Each structure stands twice: as C-alpha cells, then as structure tokens.
Amino acid sequence: MNIFVCVKQVPDTETKIQIKDDKSGIKTDSIKWVVNPYDEFAIEEALKLKTSLGAEKVYAVTLGPQKRVQDSLRIALAMGADEGVVIDSEEAMDTRTTAKALAEAINKTGNPGLVLTGKTAIDDNSAAMVQQLAGTLSFPHCTNVTKIEAADSTFKVEREIEGGAKESFEITGPCVLGATKGLNNPRYPSLPGIMKAKKKPVTVHTLADLGVSPSDSGMRFTDYKLPAEKPATKMLEGDVDAQVDQLVDLLKNEAKVL
Amino acid sequence: MKALIFLETNNGKIKKSSFELVKWCADNNITTQSVILGDFNDDIKTQCETYGVENLTVFKGDTSYSPLNWAKSLSEEISSSSANLVLGSSSVLATDLFSRASIISTGNYVNDCTELNLEGDKLTPRKPLYAGKCSCAVEFMNENTKFVLMRPNQLPSGEEKSVSTNISEKELSNSEASVKATGVSESTSDKADLTEANIIVSGGRGLKEAANFKLVEDLANVLGATTGASRAITDDGWVPHSMQVGQTGKTVAPSLYIACGISGAIQHLAGMSGSKVIVAINNDPDAPIFKKSTYGIVGDLFEVMPKLTEKFKSVL
Ligand SMILES: Cc1cc2nc3c(=O)[nH]c(=O)nc-3n(C[C@H](O)[C@H](O)[C@H](O)COP(=O)(O)OP(=O)(O)OC[C@H]3O[C@@H](n4cnc5c(N)ncnc54)[C@H](O)[C@@H]3O)c2cc1C
Numbered sequence: 404m405n406i407f408v409c410v411k412q413v414p415d416t417e418t419k420i421q422i423k424d425d426k427s428g429i430k431t432d433s434i435k436w437v438v439n440p441y442d443e444f445a446i447e448e449a450l451k452l453k454t455s456l457g458a459e460k461v462y463a464v465t466l467g468p469q470k471r472v473q474d475s476l477r478i479a480l481a482m483g484a485d486e487g488v489v490i491d492s493e494e495a496m497d498t499r500t501t502a503k504a505l506a507e508a509i510n511k512t513g514n515p516g517l518v519l520t521g522k523t524a525i526d527d528n529s530a531a532m533v534q535q536l537a538g539t540l541s542f543p544h545c546t547n548v549t550k551i552e553a554a555d556s557t558f559k560v561e562r563e564i565e566g567g568a569k570e571s572f573e574i575t576g577p578c579v580l581g582a583t584k585g586l587n588n589p590r591y592p593s594l595p596g597i598m599k600a601k602k603k604p605v606t607v608h609t610l611a612d613l614g615v616s617p618s619d620s621g622m623r624f625t626d627y628k629l630p631a632e633k634p635a636t637k638m639l640e641g642d643v644d645a646q647v648d649q650l651v652d653l654l655k656n657e658a659k660v661l
Numbered sequence: 662m663k664a665l666i667f668l669e670t671n672n673g674k675i676k677k678s679s680f681e682l683v684k685w686c687a688d689n690n691i692t693t694q695s696v697i698l699g700d701f702n703d704d705i706k707t708q709c710e711t712y713g714v715e716n717l718t719v720f721k722g723d724t725s726y727s728p729l730n731w732a733k734s735l736s737e738e739i740s741s742s743s744a745n746l747v748l749g750s751s752s753v754l755a756t757d758l759f760s761r762a763s764i765i766s767t768g769n770y771v772n773d774c775t776e777l778n779l780e781g782d783k784l785t786p787r788k789p790l791y792a793g794k795c796s797c798a799v800e801f802m803n804e805n806t807k808f809v810l811m812r813p814n815q816l817p818s819g820e821e822k823s824v825s826t827n828i829s830e831k832e833l834s835n836s837e838a839s840v841k842a843t844g845v846s847e848s849t850s851d852k853a854d855l856t857e858a859n860i861i862v863s864g865g866r867g868l869k870e871a872a873n874f875k876l877v878e879d880l881a882n883v884l885g886a887t888t889g890a891s892r893a894i895t896d897d898g899w900v901p902h903s904m905q906v907g908q909t910g911k912t913v914a915p916s917l918y919i920a921c922g923i924s925g926a927i928q929h930l931a932g933m934s935g936s937k938v939i940v941a942i943n944n945d946p947d948a949p950i951f952k953k954s955t956y957g958i959v960g961d962l963f964e965v966m967p968k969l970t971e972k973f974k975s976v977l
Contacts, residue, residue: 529760625798638959
C-alpha cells in the first residue's frame with residue numbers, strides 16, 4: 404500500500420500580483436513560488452502515518468510546468484517523501500480535469516491506500532481537489548481534517564465545521580483526506596534531507612500519457628482584473644470623545660450600517 | 662435555464678444567505694426548484710413560505726452530514742428536476758457537497774463567487790483570486806450542469822414574499838457506508854457564524870493579552886456582532902482558530918468590520934477586504950490596515966474601545 408500527497412505550487416502570499424496586458428492571467432516572471440501552505444500539513448501527516456499504516460512508500464505528486472514545480476516537489480522529498488511524480492503541463496485546466504490527471508497518475512503508480520492534500524490551495528481557493536479527486540477515484544473523502552487516527556484501512560478523523568464545532572467520522576479506506584491547520588506542525592526540511600532529496604526518483608508524465616486533454620475542461624478563467632481602488636480613508640480627528648462621537652454618527656448616518 | 666437552489670440549514674434554520682439566491686433567481690425570472698437535505702421542521706417550512714420558496718424537495722433522513730450520501734441525493738435531485746444550474750452559498754458544507762456532486766453529475770464547479778452576471782442565457786460569475794489581489798470572470802465552455810457557490814453578503818439580501826411552498830419529500834440516500842458520522846461536538850458560539858455575520862468586531866495583538874479580548878466581546882455584544890481575530894492571537898491560543906479571519910482562516914464580508922489592534926497584514930486583509938465598511942482602531946498611524954479602511958481612529962484601543970462601547974449603548 405502506498406500513500407500519495409498531492410502538492411500544488413502557488414505564489415507566495417507576499418507576492419505582488421500583476422495582470423497580463425491581454426487580461427488572460429497573471430504575469431508569472433517575477434513571482435516567488437512556494438508549496439501551498441495547506442499541502443505542507445498533508446505532507447507532514449503522510450510522513451507520520453507511513454509507519455502506523457505500514458505503507459511501502461510516500462509519493463509526492465504535482466502538476467505544472469516541470470521546470471518550475473520540481474522545486475516544490477524537492478521540498479516534499481526533502482521533508483521525507485520517498486518518490487516524486489510530476490505531471491508536466493503548462494496548460495490551464497479546470498479542477499475536474501486536474502483531478503482526472505492526478506487520479507490517473509496515482510493509479511498508474513499503483514496501490515493507493517491513502518491520498519492526502521490540503522483542503523484548499525491559496526491561489527484560486529477552489530477547495531475542490533479533495534472531493535473531485537475522491538470522486539474520480541471512487542474513494543470516500545473528508546476535508547478540513549484536524550485529526551487522523553489510522554489503523555489498517557480504518558481512518559478515524561475529526562474535522563472542523565462552522566461555529567468551531569468538530570465533526571468526527573470513521574472512514575473505510577482507501578480514501579482522500581484534506582488537511583487543514585491544527586492537524587500537525589510541518590517539519591522543516593533538514594540539510595541531510597535536502598541532500599538526499601536530490602537523489603530520490605522522480606517520474607515525469609505528460610497529460611497525453613495519462614489520457615487527459617486540457618480541452619476536456621468545461622471552464623476557464625478570463626478577464627483578470629485588479630480590485631477597484633478604495634475611496635480614501637476618513638481619519639477621525641480630535642480627542643477620543645470627539646473621535647468616538649464622529650464614528651458613531653458616520654456609521655449611522657453616512658454608511659448606514661447600524 | 663432552470664436553477665436548483667441548495668437551502669443550507671444550520672441549528673434548525675435556513676441560513677439567510679440562501680435567500681439571497683432565491684431573490685436573485687426571482688429577479689432574473691429563472692425557474693427554480695429548491696432542495697433541503699437532512700434537517701427539516703416547522704420553522705424551516707415557515708421560512709420557506711416567508712421568503713418566496715415556491716418548490717421544495719426535502720430529503721429526510723440522518724441529519725448529520727454524510728459527504729457521499731448527501732452528494733448522491735443532490736445529484737438525484739439535479740436529474741429529476743432537470744436543473745442545469747445548481748446554486749448555493751459558499752460554506753464548509755456546501756463547498757464539500759457541491760464539488761463531490763459535480764463529479765457524480767459531470768458538472769462544472771466554481772466556489773466563492775462575488776458576482777453573478779447574466780446576459781441572456783449566458784451566466785458569467787466572477788471570483789477573487791490570490792486572496793483578493795485580483796479577480797477573474799469564470800467562463801463556461803460547455804453545457805454541463807453548472808455548480809456555482811456565491812460568497813454570502815454579495816448579492817442583495819433575500820426579501821419577504823409570502824407563498825405557499827409546494828413540498829415533496831424524498832428519502833436521503835443511505836447506501837454509502839464507507840463514511841460513518843460518529844459525533845459532533847457542541848458549537849463554541851451561539852452567535853452568527855463569521856462568514857454569515859452582518860457585523861464583526863475583531864481583535865489582534867494590540868490587545869496585549871488574552872484577558873483583554875473582553876474589550877472586543879463587550880463591543881461586539883452591544884452591536885449584536887460576531888467576534889473575530891487575527892492569526893497572531895489564534896496562534897497564541899488567546900481565542901480558538903475557528904475565529905481567525907484571513908487567508909488561512911475565514912473569508913468574511915460583513916456590512917461592518919471593526920479591526921482593533923490589528924496591523925492589517927496582507928494575509929489578514931485577504932479575509933476581510935470584501936467588507937462593506939471597515940473601521941480600524943490602531944495607535945500606529947502608519948499601520949497598513951488604515952489603507953483599507955473606510956474610517957480610521959488613531960488612538961489607544963484601551964481608551965477608545967470602552968468609550969465606543971458606552972456610546973453605542975447610549976444610541977442603539
Ligand atoms: C502563510 C501565512 C498565512 C497567514 N494567514 C493569516 C490569516 O489567515 N489571518 C491573519 O490575521 N494573519 C495571517 N497571517 C499572519 C500575518 O502575516 C500577521 O502576522 C498577523 O495578521 C498579525 O496579527 P496582528 O495584526 O494581530 O499583530 P501585529 O502585526 O503584531 O499588529 C498589532 C497591531 O496592534 C497595534 N497596537 C498595539 N498596541 C495598541 C494599542 N494600545 N492600541 C491600538 N493599537 C495597538 C499595533 O500598532 C499593530 O498595528 C499569515 C501569515 C502567513 C505567512
């Protein structure tokens with residue numbers, strides 16, 4: 404049995420976003436790329452569960468232009484994943500087509516007992532991959548997971564729902580689980596880990612190898628725009644009493660939000 | 662076009678954001694079928710009759726959420742109603758349900774939309790990307806069922822419109838046994854959920870210590886507001902993570918967001934810059950939060966907040 408972790412490379416949260424002149428996307432030349440923060444929880448959990456599940460290997464899987472995404476894959480390998488799988492593609496695809504490519508790559512590698520990934524990616528925040536990947540693999544899923552206890556192929560998981568409540572489930576694997584903050588504290592890659600990662604095997608697939616075509620997509624993102632400028636901030640002058648009086652008046656009579 | 666509207670229930674009531682969708686469809690003359698899964702009672706029925714829900718299917722069964730069974734029942738309703746648009750409000754549950762059902766029903770799924778533009782029969786939602794640093798139009802390229810989730814508080818609020826709701830009852834699927842719900846802990850708050858709240862008062866590290874979060878609670882109480890927090894203080898355990906607003910917390914869009922002792926880091930702004938009116942209270946005139954605010958008070962929150970609470974008490 405193998406564990407698979409799907410890792411997405413995303414722009415660092417501090418990166419300035421600029422739009423291409425034809426509005427078809429963002430300019431990618433000066434972006435700093437990082438591993439999607441939620442996927443780091445997934446990688447950590449895969450490494451922790453490898454022993455308790457008696458898994459043979461932990462595979463890190465990623466999709467994107469190989470030249471670029473291999474950096475993120477190396478981080479997963481340096482943290483401790485055994486092997487890498489890259490689906491080399493420059494194409495923009497919708498989430499269901501991406502899910503299909505990942506599912507094919509996982510099945511080709513073989514014997515998935517558990518698939519982990521972040522509950523969402525912070526770039527497009529689609530929060531779709533856990534469910535769509537599970538649907539494509541015909542596995543059960545659970546997302547927003549903050550706790551996993553695994554024995555054989557039974558997964559006792561806890562997930563966070565609205566209002567701060569926790570919901571618990573017992574899932575019969577193989578399954579896809581979506582990691583969120585609180586699940587664990589991801590380790591930093593160690594220096595020996597980084598050295599070892601350089602020698603770990605990485606398999607590269609094209610979309611065609613996996614029988615997936617970007618034209619299967621039913622949706623695309625167009626007409627990118629920067630947000631409209633906010634009107635100038637009204638700074639309230641005077642002593643505290645005057646500021647408080649003005650604020651309450653403005654909220655009541657100008658903004659009308661009370 | 663025919664829309665299936667998912668009315669999400671929480672604590673025995675339909676969430677108010679669901680009625681934004683009912684109104685949007687009515688305003689655009691779109692034929693609708695609505696659907697409720699699991700939870701149903703007389704209060705919910707009254708809500709439907711008050712807010713113009715004309716046709717409703719209720720899937721009765723286990724009220725605890727089961728991802729696979731719910732997705733199956735939703736897909737069943739999509740086929741039987743021949744809907745080609747499925748609408749819901751973005752939430753933890755709806756995101757999970759819609760994306761899974763979009764595989765069963767071979768549909769196109771998009772969440773967290775902030776606009777829903779309709780020209781003739783062509784629907785083009787917009788959604789924010791990169792934590793709101795830009796947005797894009799979502800173009801559908803085939804006729805497959807569209808699964809669209811709107812961020813709450815973006816469309817006009819639902820409107821009272823008395824109707825007699827035509828209800829049909831079905832059995833919620835229970836055939837999928839690979840995921841078994843084993844329990845739910847008590848919700849930690851009886852206030853409106855952050856993502857649904859109309860007013861939010863949030864506190865950050867400027868509060869200095871956990872006990873001072875009371876200043877935030879006091880102000881929130883007079884306003885009937887929900888409380889939120891920056892990551893600095895959820896990480897330090899002053900308040901639970903579920904209260905965190907921002908890129909790795911909740912995305913909120915209330916009418917009024919009051920940020921107290923929060924610097925306005927990009928990751929915090931990502932979660933709240935969609936708010937209609939933003940008030941910042943901070944003693945540093947250069948704090949980035951002021952750039953995104955509607956109204957700013959440069960001052961010591963320990964002085965400003967109690968006075969503001971008193972003032973609201975006297976006028977509200
Ligand atoms: C990947 C990633 C994801 C993140 N996700 C989130 C997220 O989801 N949400 C989030 O909030 N953060 C997030 N962060 C953290 C974020 O970068 C900031 O560190 C955090 O928001 C700071 O919280 P703060 O404003 O409370 O604290 P600080 O930045 O320390 O600001 C405290 C503010 O209080 C003011 N202050 C101090 N004393 C007073 C006083 N007496 N009266 C009035 N004002 C006072 C100060 O002037 C200052 O502006 C994330 C970071 C990373 C790297």
